Amino acid sequence: MNSRQPVCSLFSSLNAFLFYGIVIFLTTNNTNATISSSSSYDYRNQTDRLALLSFKSLITHDPYGALTSWNTSFHFCDWSGVTCGKRHKRVIGLQLISQGLEGSLSPHVGNLSFLRELRLGNNSFHRTIPHELGRLFWLCVLNIVENEFSGVIPTNLLGSLNLETFQLGANELVGSIPKEISLLSKLNYLVVGNNHLTCGIPGITRTVIHFRESVWWEHSRHLWPFEKLKTILLRWLLQLRDNDLSGILPPSISNCSKLREFEMSINRFSGKLTIEFSKLTDINHIGLCNIFESREANEIKSIDSLNNCSKLEILIMRNCNFKGALLRSIGNLSDHLAILDLSENKLYGNLSSSIGNLVGLTHLAYNRLTGKISSTIGKLQKLQFVVFNDNQFLGPIPDTIGNWSMINRLGIDSNELEGIIPLSLGNCYRLKVLYRDNNRLSGNIPKQLLQLSSLSIGVDLSHNNLSGSLPSEIGDLKMLSFLKLSHNDLSGNIPSSLSGCSSLSYLYINDNLFQGMLQPSLSSMRGLVELDLFHNNLSGNIPRFLEGFSSLQALNMSFNDFEVEVPVRGVFANANGISIAGNRKLCGGLKRKDQPSQSSTNERFLKVFYIQLLKTTDGFSETSLIGKGGSSSIYKGLLEHDDRFVSVKVLHLQTQGARKKFIRECEARWSVRHRNLLKIITSCSSVDFQGNDFKALIYDYMSNGSLHDWIHLSVHASRLNLPQRINILIDIASALDYLHNFCGPTIVHCDLNPSNILLDDDMVAHVGDFGLTRFLETNSDLNSTSGVKGTIGYV
Incomplete structure (x- = not known):
């Protein structure tokens, strides 16, 4: 059968040629009276004119009147969207992008033998792509993206050997990409994403593969077998993000010395990152976010090799499993660098003062760093977006952040920062959202901060040691959507000026020392949710x-x-x-x-004191100890005036992060209630007899211990039968289903492991330990740059 294909193809082409020749001849004779009135038409012009009229005849809907001018009152070269050559008046371009056109594409377009550009993107063309387009020998640009074309890519469509741009993305095409694409020696721009294509891209050596992250071209599947690719010689850009590409990321990409854009985010590669970036001297965009399915550690030296990339503007290497100390040479990167995101890796160490050299930065994100934030960071006066959350920064916030006059999002929450909030923050007059929660900040809330009228999204200063009253300037934030001041030591009356925050939807001032009455002026805050x-x-x-x-x-x-x-x-x-x-x-x-x-309701918030817990646990003795972890010890006790045993979880407050775990567990437990969640009876936040802070959580006692004990300890292993195992799994699934889907906001446990699954008298499972809980209160939280914490292997 293969030996007959060329003959059949030739026969088919001859038949098509004869057929369309007869059609043109008959049509020309029938319309002779019409064309004789215009001496400017010759036979060849008439071919183009009839091809265009055939194109129009198959358009069923033209909502914007794009083809209104296509009539006998005008020469076809003057029709909307049509471009003709100056000398022979032949059609060389047809451009009707985003015109809302519906219908099918006429095969007579293949008669526009001088056509060089066909641009029909973002319309509603359907049915198959006419194979007659393969006759367009001079065609350089074919753009039919974002339509509804179905069927396969016609093989003879690739007969246009002059094709430079070939865009078929965002249609309903099926099958594979024809092998003939390897013959297109001039092709430098290919878009085929967001179809239903299968198999690989054969024989490509000089082609740019472009699957941009957008509505048009993302989420193409299995289109390039990287594991089989040995040589890549790409020009300009390589964009293959949002796919399921697997295998090894080819080190031969290092040889693409002219590559300018390298975007591979959100794929499933294995192995390590072995690309030698120092050879990519023209590169200006590198996007490697969430690209590895395997978790093999990458050398931090890969970042160091970027020092030769003097044109680099965007560097995103988020969640690439980089390990090691952040290089001091970070400041040697390109001074053109605008976006730097190395978050969700395992980088540690101090933020080098050399960061101040990157004066072009507009976006900056890190994690797991320690030490003080260098004052040289104030040199980055173009910064617009800073994410320093979930690091271990210490010391004061440098006053030089007041130089960030263009900043609109500042996140430095969940660190160990202390001292006052810099008054210079009042100079950040474009700031829209501020996160400084979960630190050790003290002093008053500066009125300069509350006079930033740009604050329209929110302010979160919760879980700090802020004191004093809430300044009356709070009323100046008329566009503010949320305000979180909970878990501080703020006092005084709630100012009546708060009513000026007319756009406020979420107000959290819990766990403070506010006093007095709620002012009648607050009645204007009717948008509160x-x-x-x-x-x-x-x-x-x-x-x-x-x-x-x-x-x-x-x-x-x-x-x-x-x-x-x-x-x-x-x-x-x-x-x-x-x-x-x-x-x-x-x-x-x-x-x-x-x-x-x-x-x-009151039962859930039973008040207990340190002395009571001391008694019920026999002075927190070893005989009462039933469990111990890195940040807490758990004791068994009998509450006074209550005929039931309880578990008392005493936090080791000297352990880093213990206070945050206590707060998060309290927040989670008091907002949920389910039969398969370990019930919190109350909490105790007090001081011991030496004047040290004391914090404890009191739960229902689980007589059958943890699932870990039943699985791993020989004393239990033989007694956990199959029905019990199944019931335990159902209990756990029910608890997670409730947390994820039926409580608001959505709660992610983040530390689910057998030690945190407790079993009661009836072997009913209860999920416990909410110290690493995360609340997903908004859609943006779903794309949080915070790393996943918890027990690796169970998460």
Whole structure:
């Protein structure tokens, strides 16, 4: 059969030639009267004209009137989207991009024998691609991306040996890419992504493969067998992101000395990164984010080899499993560098003062670094986006960050920073969002910060040691969407000027020392969705205006000193949206039978003190000890006036991160309730008899210990039968399903392992230890640059 294909192909081409010749002849005779009136038309011009009219005849919808001018009143060279040569008046270009055209593509376009550019991208052409396009010998550019073409790529379409740009992306094409593509010696731009193509790209040596991250070209699958590729000689750019490419990332890419853009993010390569970047002297964009499926460590020297890349503007090597100390030579990278992202790796050490040399930086992200933040960072005056979260930075925040006049997002949360918030931050007049939570910052909230009218997204200063009152300037943040000041030592009245934050949706000022009444002026904040006032010293009546907040979905007023009657309308009618426990002077409200009683709510927040826990655990003795970890010890005890055993988890506060784990566990446990989650009875935050901080969590006691014991200890191994194992798995899955899908915000446990699965008297499993919990409150949290923490192997 293979030996007959050339004959059949030739016969088919001859038939097609004769057929269309007869059609043109008959059509020409039938329209002779029309064309005789225009002496400018000759036979060849008429061929082009009829081909264009055939194109128009198959268009079923033209919403913008792109083809309105295609009539006898105008010469076809003057028709919209048509370009003709100056000498012979033959069609050399047809450009109708993004015109909303619907219909099929006429095979008569193949009669436009002088056509050099055919651009029909972003329309709604359907059916197959006419194989007659293969006649267009002079065609240089074919762009039919983002249409609805189906079927295979016609083999003879690649007969246009002058093709330089070949764009078929974002259609419904199937099958493989024809091997004849290897004959296109002039091809330098190929787009085939976002189709249903299979197999590899055969015999490519000089072609640019471009699957840009966009609606058009991402998510193409298995299109290039990298593991079989030995030689690559690419020009300009290589973009293959958002695919399932596997195998070894070829070291031969090092030989692409003219390569300018190298974008391979989000794939599944194995092995190590062995590309020698020092040879890519023209490179300006490197994107290697989440490219390795295997977790073999990469040498940090790969970054050092970039010092020769003097034209580099974008460097993204996020989550590439780099290990080692951050090189001091980081400041020797290109002074054209604008984006530098090495986050979600295992880099450690100090942030070199040489970072100040990269004066062109606009984006900067790191992680796992230690030491102080060098004041030289203030030289980076073009910075717009900084992510330093989840590092181990120490000491004060340098005052030189006030030089970042163009910064709009600043994230330095979850570090060990201390000292005051620099007043110079008030110079960052383009700042939109600020994260400085989970540090050791102290002092007052500077009014200069609250006078930044640019703050429109949010401010998070929670989990610090801030004190003093909330400045009245808070009311200047009229466009602010969220404000988080929880877990500090802020005091005084809640200023009435807070009502100026008319766009505020989320307000968290829980776990502070605020006092006094809620001011009537706050009634203007009707856009609030969540309001958390938990654990302050607020007093007076619960304002009736809260009943009228139609957007309010969650209101926590627990453990304050509110009094008199609880309102019954609005959010107060929803027992799942309101918490008022610990206000002893309140009465009324929440009377529906299907809602929990006040006593059952109070039970969750039982108050215990250090002396009580000391007694119930026999002085935290070894005989009461039932478990021990790096950041806590767990004791068994019997609560006074309560006929039940409990587990007392005492935090080792001298251990790094223990305080954060305590806070996160409290937040997680008080926002969830499920039969397969280990129930928290209460917590204790106090001081011991030596005046040291003391923090503990009290849980239901699990008599059958942990799943780890049943799996790994010989005393239990023979007693865990198959039905029990299945039931335990179901219990765990039920708990995770609830955390992921049925509580708000979504909670990710991050430390699920057999030691944290506890079994009660009936062998029912309960998921415990929420010290590494993450809350996914917004869509952006799903793409957080924070690294995954927890027990590797179980995560």
